[in-house]
Amino acid sequence: MDTSIVADSSIINYYAPYKAKLEAAMNRIIGYAEGPITRNRNAPESLMGNFFADALLWKGKQLDQEVQASFATKDGIRADLHAGDITVGNIFEVMPFENAVCILTLSGGDMLRLADYMVKTGGQPVGGIELVIENGKAKEFLVEGKPIDPDAHYKLATYDYLANGGDYVTFFDKPIAREDYTQLLRETLMQYVSGITKQGKHVQAQLDGRIQIIK
Structure with a gap:
């Protein structure tokens, strides 16, 4: 195909209203970021990882008050958020997949x-969890500020892709219980941002030491 092929105006006229409607939806502003919210695959935690996991934990607690922690993976988060306006399209870039909360x-x-x-x-994106890694081992691992009890049960919010074994996750193979929801991850992120905006606040993220690596 090259410039010698003339565009069919009847086709353009047909899809133009839909294109305009889609662009309007994607360009809708739902929040404002105080600063860049970025990924860093080489660090134990990142601004975007913490933001993402905190949103997932927030939704998990809405769906089930007993949820204690959240877990995602670095590879599942596909874009950063720039400082300034946050649009629906920006959230689609962060999470372009049809992954749903689990x-x-x-x-x-x-x-x-x-x-x-x-x-x-x-390190991976987590909420409600603190982990200290030293000499290639978990020196300290806390959920809601308490050490893990091997005999206890824990409720964790994640998403179906990981629960099904994606990203080489094998430790979800025999859960005591599993509840799948229709709530998409990007819907969760949009609701999280919109909720912050409705409170008259800007979206912020910070590194808080939830995962630390001691050489």
């Missing part, structure tokens, strides 16, 4: 397997 009930032993995965991969 809440798992896990044994303490499986939570420790999750910690081992984070040790091996140099």
Whole structure:
């Protein structure tokens, strides 16, 4: 195809209203970021990872008040947010996939397997969790500020792709219980941003030491 091919005006006229409607929806502003919210695959935590995991934990607690933690992966987050206006289209860039929220009930032993995965991969986006890695091992692993009890059960918000074994996640293979929701991850992010905006606030993210690597 080259410039010698003339565009069919009847086709353009047909899809133009839909294109305009889509662009208007994607350009709708839902919030404002105080500063850049960025990824960093080489760091144990990142601004975007913390923002993403906190939004997931927020929604998890809405769906089930007993949810204690959230878990995502660095590779699942596909874009940064720039400082300034946040649009619907920006959220689609962050999470372009049709992944949906999933809440798992896990044994303490499986939570420790999750910690081992984070040790091996140099940290992953989590909420409600604190992990200190030293000499290639989990020195400290806390959920809601408390050490893991191998005999206890824990409720964790994640998404179906990971619950099904994506990104080499094997520790979700035998959950005590699993609840799948129709709530898409990007819907969660949009609601999270919109909720902050309705409170008259700007979206912020910070590094808080939830995952630390001590050489």
